[in-house]
Amino acid sequence: MEMRKGKKIFFTALLALSLVLLVGCGKSASAAKSNTITIGSQGSDLNIWEHIAKSSQAKKLGLNIKTKEITDGAQLNTATSSGQVDVNAFQSWSYYEAYNKQNPKGKLSALGTTYLEPLGIYSKKYKSIEEIPDGTTVAIANNPANTSRDLLLLQKAGLITLKKNFNALGNTKDITSNPKNLKFKEIDDTTGPRVLNDVPVVLISNTVALEGGLHVLTDSIYHEQVDQSTKDNVNILATAEKNKNNASYKKLVKLYHNKEIQAYIKKKYYGTKIEVNKPLTYLENK
Incomplete structure (x- = not known):
């Protein structure tokens, strides 16, 4: 009788310990x-x-x-x-x-x-900004923040002029001067390197450029400088x-x-x- 009682106490204690360990493991997993x-x-x-x-x-x-x-x-x-x-x-x-x-x-x-x-302007047809002729199609990003960034770089390159209060949500409607009569094609900006085969001038972010085998500091015809303006x-x-x-x-x-x-x-x-x-x-x- 005493032996049975001892076994019962032992198994009860073992069960309790198992429950404690399971709860502890659960807490540890949850904490992790x-x-x-x-x-x-x-x-x-x-x-x-x-x-x-x-x-x-x-x-x-x-x-x-x-x-x-x-x-x-x-x-x-x-x-x-x-x-x-x-x-x-x-x-x-x-x-x-x-x-x-x-x-x-x-x-x-x-x-x-x-x-x-640095964001870059790329071209397979032209080796400099000065070579870009009238009526050239330029591919820019189709999402608001990158569209505005692209346009600001085109302005910095001397190709267009934007209105004075141009901001992060600005777009091509904010261009006040376009002396070369550039035409703008909005693209998914992750496709830039591929689009470069079909469009003469494309603006490409460096992350996308790198994935397409392009180096902004050596392969672009113009790129952003690191300063207050950027x-x-x-x-x-x-x-x-x-x-x-x-x-x-x-x-x-x-x-x-x-x-x-x-x-x-x-x-x-x-x-x-x-x-x-x-x-x-x-x-x-x-």
């Missing part, structure tokens, strides 16, 4: 999941964050990073706003501002600056507005600017992703 930061990105930015996620530098900061690819910028921002993605890494300051203006109920918040990639084109990390003070998310900015990470980026992308380590006030002050 909650400590994971999902970064949404695309193209070469995705490749960079895949590298960063596996790096010893991320481990030193206690950051568990998971990447998620979303190739459409608007969808990526929407996914970030709704919480499907914690932080995104793909957009310029001007793209971010344009998105927030168009989506007042799903605003994002910038966490910090990352880099500037600060709206500096790329940022962004999150949902409610997460703007999240300490772990802010560590991602520090992680991106780690010297070893920067050495990797510079080598892999031939110096075309120019580091910009500035406070957000640098972009906010007009």
Whole structure:
């Protein structure tokens, strides 16, 4: 009788211990999941964050990073706003501002600056801006922020003039002078290198150019310079507005600017992703 009682106590204790361990494991798994930061990105930015996620530098900061690819910028921002993605890494300051203006109920918040990639004007027919003849068709991006950026570069190149209050949501209707009677063809800006075979002049972002085997500093006939006039084109990390003070998310900015990470980026992308380590006030002050 005593032996049976002892066995009963033993199995009861074992069952209780198993339940404790199961609950503990569940909590640990849940905690690990909650400590994971999902970064949404695309193209070469995705490749960079895949590298960063596996790096010893991320481990030193206690950051568990998971990447998620979303190739459409608007969808990526929407996914970030709704919480499907914690932080995104793909957009310029001007793209971010344009998105927030168009989506007042799903605003994002910038966490910090990352880099500037010069936008380039490319052509297989002409070797300089001066060679572009009257009536030439120019391909520009069909999304608001990149459309305005393209037009600003064309103005900088002396090809057009824009109205004085031109902003991130500006378009071809804001052109006040077009002396060469350029014709504009709006394209999906991820197709730039392919379109270059059919359109004489194409504006291509550097991320897309690199994927198409083009180097903005050597292959474009004109490109942005890194100065005050291009600060709206500096790329940022962004999150949902409610997460703007999240300490772990802010560590991602520090992680991106780690010297070893920067050495990797510079080598892999031939110096075309120019580091910009500035406070957000640098972009906010007009």
